Amino acid sequence: MNVGVVLVAAGSGQRLAAGGPKALVELAGRTLLAHAVDALAAAGLRPPVVVHPPGARAAFEAALAGRPLAALVPGGDTRTASVAAGLTALPEDVEVVAVHDAARALMPPEVLRACVAALTAGVVALAPALPVADTLKRVDGEVVVATVPRDGLVGVQTPQVFPRTVLTEVIELALAAGQPATDDLALVEQALAAGRLTGRVVVVPGSVRGRKITFPEDLALAAAWLAADAADAADAADASDAGVGA
Numbered sequence: 615m616n617v618g619v620v621l622v623a624a625g626s627g628q629r630l631a632a633g634g635p636k637a638l639v640e641l642a643g644r645t646l647l648a649h650a651v652d653a654l655a656a657a658g659l660r661p662p663v664v665v666h667p668p669g670a671r672a673a674f675e676a677a678l679a680g681r682p683l684a685a686l687v688p689g690g691d692t693r694t695a696s697v698a699a700g701l702t703a704l705p706e707d708v709e710v711v712a713v714h715d716a717a718r719a720l721m722p723p724e725v726l727r728a729c730v731a732a733l734t735a736g737v738v739a740l741a742p743a744l745p746v747a748d749t750l751k752r753v754d755g756e757v758v759v760a761t762v763p764r765d766g767l768v769g770v771q772t773p774q775v776f777p778r779t780v781l782t783e784v785i786e787l788a789l790a791a792g793q794p795a796t797d798d799l800a801l802v803e804q805a806l807a808a809g810r811l812t813g814r815v816v817v818v819p820g821s822v823r824g825r826k827i828t829f830p831e832d833l834a835l836a837a838a839w840l841a842a843d844a845a846d847a848a849d850a851a852d853a854s855d856a857g858v859g860a
């Protein structure tokens with residue numbers, strides 16, 4: 615199966631308060647966008663279609679200089695419009711599409727690979743997911759209305775993987791109906807519920823490293839992970855030097 619990747623990075627990043635597109639924020643000397651593109655390459659996936667905020671093409675080109683891309687296209691007002699823009703720029707031979715958030719810049723390559731490999735016969739959409747840790751309450755304003763049992767609940771991440779025909783159809787329907795979604799999997803679930811599609815939507819194990827970088831605290835956490843990785847790598851190099859000398 616030929617797998618294509620749409621890397622959506624057209625969000626404003628207002629919650630990160632970085633004064634520009636979130637994907638161009640630096641983390642340990644590289645932009646979030648570069649981290650995400652490099653992880654896809656490390657997973658052995660084909661160069662992605664990168665969807666940038668309208669008006670930010672030059673800055674994205676500069677941030678990605680030297681990295682192979684399938685295309686660089688402007689996104690839209692909604693995530694669904696941005697995914698649609700990315701889909702149209704995929705090479706024709708692509709049969710399976712992985713939609714990944716640039717904001718999940720540190721999703722490990724092995725999880726990226728496992729997600730793509732999990733699109734087996736009968737699966738029409740999948741996402742990496744993690745169990746929910748917090749107790750969940752439904753509220754009306756400040757008033758607690760119900761406790762939502764945590765059993766069987768997961769939080770989904772990206773990359774979300776689909777047969778190309780399925781994703782193209784549900785995205786077109788959502789845009790035509792004026793009902794975009796912030797989660798691409800949800801569009802497939804709606805098509806299944808409406809009887810327009812058959813198959814299964816499944817989850818595979820996600821990673822805490824795939825946390826979406828949304829708020830400044832998320833960026834600080836990501837920086838701490840990378841610093842710990844660098845310290846581990848330095849320790850391992852020291853140990854191996856000591857081994858060589860012994």
Ligand code: C5P
Nearest residue numbers: 622623624625691692693696715716717
């Ligand atoms: O806003 P949120 O954090 O949910 O966005 C998730 C991902 O979708 C981000 O990588 C963001 O850049 C992308 N996005 C997009 N186009 C939009 C809105 C979000 O590409 N209109």
